[in-house]
Amino acid sequence: MKSTWRGGRWLIILPPLLFLLVFFLIPFVFAFKISFAEAAPRVPPFTDVISFTRDHHLQLSLTLGNYRYLLTDEVYGVAYLYSLRTAFFSTLICLALGYPMAYAIARSPKSAQGLLLLIIMLPFWTSFLLRVYALEGIIRDNGFLNTALLHLGLISHPLRIMRTSLAVYLGIIYSYLPFMVLPLFATLEKLDPTLLEAAGDLGSTPRRAFLDITLPLSLPGVIAGSMLVFIPAVGEFVIPSLLGGPNQLMIGRVLWDEFFGNHDWPVASAVAIAFLLLLVGPIAIYQYYNVRQLEA
Amino acid sequence: MERRAPAALLSVLFFGIALLYLPILVLIGYSFNASPLVNVWGGFSTAWYGRLLHNRQLLEAALLSLQVAVAASTCAVILGTLAATALVRFGRFRGRLLLTGMVNAPLVMPEIITGITQLLLFVSMVQLFSWPHRGFTTIVLSHITFCTAYVTITVQARLQSADRSLEEAAMDLGASPARAFLEITLPIIAPAIISSWLLCFTLSLDDLVISSFVAGPGASTLPMVIYSKVKLGVSPDINALASLIVCAVGVCIIGAGYLMARADRRRVLEAQIAGHPEAAPHA
Numbered sequence: 001m002k003s004t005w006r007g008g009r010w011l012i013i014l015p016p017l018l019f020l021l022v023f024f025l026i027p028f029v030f031a032f033k034i035s036f037a038e039a040a041p042r043v044p045p046f047t048d049v050i051s052f053t054r055d056h057h058l059q060l061s062l063t064l065g066n067y068r069y070l071l072t073d074e075v076y077g078v079a080y081l082y083s084l085r086t087a088f089f090s091t092l093i094c095l096a097l098g099y100p101m102a103y104a105i106a107r108s109p110k111s112a113q114g115l116l117l118l119i120i121m122l123p124f125w126t127s128f129l130l131r132v133y134a135l136e137g138i139i140r141d142n143g144f145l146n147t148a149l150l151h152l153g154l155i156s157h158p159l160r161i162m163r164t165s166l167a168v169y170l171g172i173i174y175s176y177l178p179f180m181v182l183p184l185f186a187t188l189e190k191l192d193p194t195l196l197e198a199a200g201d202l203g204s205t206p207r208r209a210f211l212d213i214t215l216p217l218s219l220p221g222v223i224a225g226s227m228l229v230f231i232p233a234v235g236e237f238v239i240p241s242l243l244g245g246p247n248q249l250m251i252g253r254v255l256w257d258e259f260f261g262n263h264d265w266p267v268a269s270a271v272a273i274a275f276l277l278l279l280v281g282p283i284a285i286y287q288y289y290n291v292r293q294l295e296a
Numbered sequence: 297m298e299r300r301a302p303a304a305l306l307s308v309l310f311f312g313i314a315l316l317y318l319p320i321l322v323l324i325g326y327s328f329n330a331s332p333l334v335n336v337w338g339g340f341s342t343a344w345y346g347r348l349l350h351n352r353q354l355l356e357a358a359l360l361s362l363q364v365a366v367a368a369s370t371c372a373v374i375l376g377t378l379a380a381t382a383l384v385r386f387g388r389f390r391g392r393l394l395l396t397g398m399v400n401a402p403l404v405m406p407e408i409i410t411g412i413t414q415l416l417l418f419v420s421m422v423q424l425f426s427w428p429h430r431g432f433t434t435i436v437l438s439h440i441t442f443c444t445a446y447v448t449i450t451v452q453a454r455l456q457s458a459d460r461s462l463e464e465a466a467m468d469l470g471a472s473p474a475r476a477f478l479e480i481t482l483p484i485i486a487p488a489i490i491s492s493w494l495l496c497f498t499l500s501l502d503d504l505v506i507s508s509f510v511a512g513p514g515a516s517t518l519p520m521v522i523y524s525k526v527k528l529g530v531s532p533d534i535n536a537l538a539s540l541i542v543c544a545v546g547v548c549i550i551g552a553g554y555l556m557a558r559a560d561r562r563r564v565l566e567a568q569i570a571g572h573p574e575a576a577p578h579a
Contacts, residue, residue, distance in 0.1 A: 016379035017391055020398040023441045027413035030420050044419045101312045104305035123316045126545045127502045129519050130538040133526050134319035142334055144322045235406020237505055252408045272409045
């Protein structure tokens with residue numbers, strides 16, 4: 001039966017394949033090429049990597065200077081480690097907050113689940129940039145939180161949250177919490193309640209039943225949710241830029257500044273390629289678990 | 297098992313929900329503050345909303361963003377549905393692994409990397425073919441790329457769970473595969489197509505990072521204007537604009553969810569009636 005499609009198959013396969021090839025994959029080839037160029041005051045602002053000499057010989061002028069620069073200037077290492085640390089701890093906090101939330105929804109009556117999921121999903125549909133801006137309204141020095149606390153007499157000076165790491169953590173947790181809750185809910189909902197009943201009948205305490213049954217069975221959701229939070233958080237630009245200060249250097253911000261501030265496109269390309277290679281590990285793990293989950 | 301979550305779990309759930317909604321509610325409150333100072337309540341006023349109508353820069357950016365979002369989501373829905381059909385229905389084919397990789401990778405690629413690489417592509421393309429000029433075209437092309445990924449994943453899931461027997465029956469009765477797909481399968485996956493169009497529309501409307509890279513000096517989308525204003529400090533008219541956008545999106549999503557749930561229910565009911573005429577409810 002599949003063969004009946006044969007004539008039109010490539011009409012269906014080729015448009016998305018070619019589009020993504022040209023506009024998603026090939027750009028990395030150009031970025032890779034330009035990461036070996038040198039910045040130059042011209043349009044576009046870098047030297048040619050591949051050129052023809054006057055006697056029509058192909059000439060390759062590669063420089064490893066950009067990559068050497070990444071290794072010698074400690075800003076990049078610091079920013080990379082700071083991004084990893086921030087993403088890791090925000091993911092843990094999202095998990096600690098999101099797991100009980102997903103569990104509560106999974107154990108709510110079926111009629112309430114749809115509404116609760118909609119409530120969790122809705123912020124995901126509304127503008128990310130505007131939500132980060134809204135959070136700034138809460139935590140800035142004269143924002144909602146400080147005004148309320150001063151009013152209640154709980155503090156005598158405004159708390160300094162903006163432009164600190166705490167602000168960046170709050171921003172990531174606030175923005176990405178729905179990504180953690182949804183996959184956790186999806187696995188917890190499928191959990192067969194009779195397993196827990198059986199464990200109870202056999203004398204297991206609820207705590208043990210949770211650790212021995214619920215937690216291991218929800219592990220795919222834990223991994224999927226953690227990856228959905230961790231990966232965008234590592235490359236986050238908007239949150240450290242709007243909520244963080246000069247010390248909250250995340251790799252996305254460094255890349256942005258290199259590009260728009262210093263106009264050094266080759267170094268920015270080198271940062272992007274290095275970052276990509278250092279991210280390939282986590283992505284591969286994510287895909288591996290994704291595929292395994294689909295097969296299960 | 298009694299389907300009731302313990303109090304401790306429920307309190308975490310409500311704390312989480314409060315965390316998600318408090319900033320937005322406070323922002324909407326601020327937008328009606330007559331005083332331009334954030335920590336002073338100057339009385340109720342809708343003045344900031346009125347000011348929006350006279351801000352040409354914002355209106356032009358909003359128009360550009362809407363045009364980009366419509367164009368990008370429409371193209372992405374077509375490409376993504378094609379990709380999902382290929383991945384679910386065609387079994388093994390040359391380039392399958394490549395296509396799978398390319399529809400999944402944009403979902404985990406940091407926007408900043410996608411943005412920088414696409415700009416370098418566009419700049420190199422201009423050198424080679426003098427096309428595309430940076431602006432509307434490049435923003436749409438880059439938005440189609442990440443939107444296609446979301447459409448493919450959503451439609452793929454729906455296609456996998458769709459009942460193939462109806463399509464096979466149509467083909468047994470002499471319909472061509474293309475006709476069976478258009479008349480049987482497409483209506484079944486329509487909810488996924490509509491919801492992924494909506495998702496693309498909001499993602500495109502919201503994108504700051506990729507647009508900033510590929511837009512070039514001439515064009516500014518709404519998020520780019522909002523970002524530069526916010527970066528400079530508090531601006532009460534942005535509060536009003538943000539409240540409008542958040543409420544409009546909320547109403548659309550809830551409305552679309554309601555309509556799709558109703559259409560789904562009706563479809564299930566019709567299928568039941570078709571299968572068991574005696575089970576039809578008496579009208």
